[in-house]
Amino acid sequence: MTERFAGPSKRMIAPPGGATQTVQYAPSREILDSKRIPLMEDQETELSSQLIVLDEGTRARNREFKRRMDAVQSRQETWNERLNEEEEERDKEHDQVMKEVERQFNEAVESIWDKIDVDFRVFHEVHIPPHEDRMTYLEKDFDHFVNVTVPKAIDECSEIIARKVVKAREYFEIENTKVLKREEKIVERFEKHVGRTTQGFEDEEATRIAKLRLLTEEIDAPERVDERLEEVKITKVFREITKIRERIKQEEEERAVEDGLVLDEMLRTQEKLQQSVLENFGAE
Numbered sequence: 001m002t003e004r005f006a007g008p009s010k011r012m013i014a015p016p017g018g019a020t021q022t023v024q025y026a027p028s029r030e031i032l033d034s035k036r037i038p039l040m041e042d043q044e045t046e047l048s049s050q051l052i053v054l055d056e057g058t059r060a061r062n063r064e065f066k067r068r069m070d071a072v073q074s075r076q077e078t079w080n081e082r083l084n085e086e087e088e089e090r091d092k093e094h095d096q097v098m099k100e101v102e103r104q105f106n107e108a109v110e111s112i113w114d115k116i117d118v119d120f121r122v123f124h125e126v127h128i129p130p131h132e133d134r135m136t137y138l139e140k141d142f143d144h145f146v147n148v149t150v151p152k153a154i155d156e157c158s159e160i161i162a163r164k165v166v167k168a169r170e171y172f173e174i175e176n177t178k179v180l181k182r183e184e185k186i187v188e189r190f191e192k193h194v195g196r197t198t199q200g201f202e203d204e205e206a207t208r209i210a211k212l213r214l215l216t217e218e219i220d221a222p223e224r225v226d227e228r229l230e231e232v233k234i235t236k237v238f239r240e241i242t243k244i245r246e247r248i249k250q251e252e253e254e255r256a257v258e259d260g261l262v263l264d265e266m267l268r269t270q271e272k273l274q275q276s277v278l279e280n281f282g283a284e
Contacts, residue, residue: 036280040273047269054262061255068251072244079237086233090226097219105212112208119197127193131186138179145172 150168 036276040276040280044273047273051266058259065251065255069248076241083234083237086230090230094223101215101219108208112204116201135183
């Protein structure tokens with residue numbers, strides 16, 4: 001059994017005519033034996049072993065915290081690399097789509113101009129020349145009739161030719177009227193053809209513009225979908241990072257609370273141990 005000195009003692013004294021005071025005397029030098037000493041030594045040994053366990057637990061939590069932080073940083077770097085790769089792929093696909101659209105647009109414009117050339121070539125080479133030839137023929141025939149036939153007939157005959165000339169003139173006026181009407185109809189049909197052609201060009205232009213706008217919308221639609229998907233992915237990444245930060249903060253708070261509880265428990269145990277030593281081994 002371990003030998004210990006007795007604790008200090010207290011006594012009440014009162015000087016003559018003075019107030020009563022409590023005086024603490026030094027403990028005696030004799031050694032007192034107590035049955036509580038082995039129990040206190042066992043508690044002290046158990047407390048020391050618990051301190052070692054608590055220290056090992058704290059170190060294990062620190063190592064686990066460091067491992068989690070390294071894993072979070074590794075995931076963040078992986079996400080950044082993946083986002084950069086997807087951004088590069090998106091830019092490449094966008095350039096390819098724009099090049100293909102520009103190529104198709106140029107081909108469409110060239111085909112339209114070729115169609116316009118073919119239509120006008122047919123109009124100038126097929127439709128107009130017969131009318132021009134007919135007008136030239138009629139003008140030559142008219143000039144020959146007026147300048148050759150009529151003077152010759154007048155010279156050969158007088159009255160008969162005169163009557164015939166009158167009839168011919170009337171016939172000529174009738175035929176001339178018919179020719180003028182035909183010419184007016186030809187001009188009217190030509191103007192209608194020009195109007196239909198102009199309207200056709202305007203309709204084709206409107207159709208081309210509508211198709212190009214539709215093609216632009218069809219091109220923009222996947223791009224908007226890609227942007228929305230990218231935004232969703234980035235939102236998921238940031239939400240994951242926020243959850244990880246909240247979890248780290250929670251772990252830090254829990255760790256601080258647990259460490260505070262351990263320290264408070266150690267302090268209370270030490271205080272109880274000291275108080276028990278003072279109460280059990282102090283002088284009465």
